[in-house]
Amino acid sequence: MPDLDELKTLCQCTTTQDSAQSSSEEEVVVPHKRMWMIKATAQNIRFYPPSWKDVLEATKKKSCLGLLTSTVSKCSDFLQTKGIEYLLETLKDFGSQGIGVDDGYWDEYKSDMAVLLWDDCATMHSEMKKVAHLIVLAHYKILPPNVDDKNDYEWEVCDNVKTLLQDGAFLWDGGRTNNLANEALGSFGMSYFYKGENVLVKTFPDLFADAVPEGAIALAVTALAAAIDKYKTGTYKQMKFMAELYQPIYDNVIKLYRDVQKDHYHAKKCWATRKK
Numbered sequence: 001m002p003d004l005d006e007l008k009t010l011c012q013c014t015t016t017q018d019s020a021q022s023s024s025e026e027e028v029v030v031p032h033k034r035m036w037m038i039k040a041t042a043q044n045i046r047f048y049p050p051s052w053k054d055v056l057e058a059t060k061k062k063s064c065l066g067l068l069t070s071t072v073s074k075c076s077d078f079l080q081t082k083g084i085e086y087l088l089e090t091l092k093d094f095g096s097q098g099i100g101v102d103d104g105y106w107d108e109y110k111s112d113m114a115v116l117l118w119d120d121c122a123t124m125h126s127e128m129k130k131v132a133h134l135i136v137l138a139h140y141k142i143l144p145p146n147v148d149d150k151n152d153y154e155w156e157v158c159d160n161v162k163t164l165l166q167d168g169a170f171l172w173d174g175g176r177t178n179n180l181a182n183e184a185l186g187s188f189g190m191s192y193f194y195k196g197e198n199v200l201v202k203t204f205p206d207l208f209a210d211a212v213p214e215g216a217i218a219l220a221v222t223a224l225a226a227a228i229d230k231y232k233t234g235t236y237k238q239m240k241f242m243a244e245l246y247q248p249i250y251d252n253v254i255k256l257y258r259d260v261q262k263d264h265y266h267a268k269k270c271w272a273t274r275k276k
Helices: 004-021 024-029 032-041 050-069 075-096 106-139 150-171 183-194 214-229 243-260 264-274
Strands: none
Touching (some): 106 183, 183 214
């Protein structure tokens, strides 16, 4: 198994040889639609031989772990930088174990592999959104009962959302502010991280052995805030879970979490919420 530099060289050589063998006539007659189909297929794991499937499955776990332990990535940053870094790390891990991969895929399809990884992260975000939506309706007073007038109903929903999001009030518990101990956060952690068929604790048992990790708590809070925010117009409005919109919330939660750890009372309650 060559090291990464050798792998890149081999792939470049393969690409150069393949390009030299293809005549200009062949390049002209390949329909644009067919090329698009090839690219689209390369963004599906079934396109790849077993050796690359193993790499991609391992890298999925690595990128998923990255979501739980670092800041939210923009799509462009992930596709151009972070996704490629995860792939190279996995290739290095495999190489150190003497595990090889099929030649001719890296240079041609590394961008498609990054898209595949991003789609997997998007699936994770989508699953978090579904859980968060159910949690916020169960734990927060967003939808007012017994209000028949449509305008009054929407006004009250808007007011409830504003109250919850102002100063992070949806994180408060028992009248003590900013302790990251609201019951909704604990319910989300248990439902998403520890229960169900595809829970992350099965993939990262050591990381979740004692409690939900710091980055995962920040991501959970961000998902809850995003779910509440969808009602800010008075009616439910679907919005993408985008880094550009929710990065400030994530960053503030990380800061808040570190401040909480300095207070004995709040740190104790926060730890109780994080525990499985």
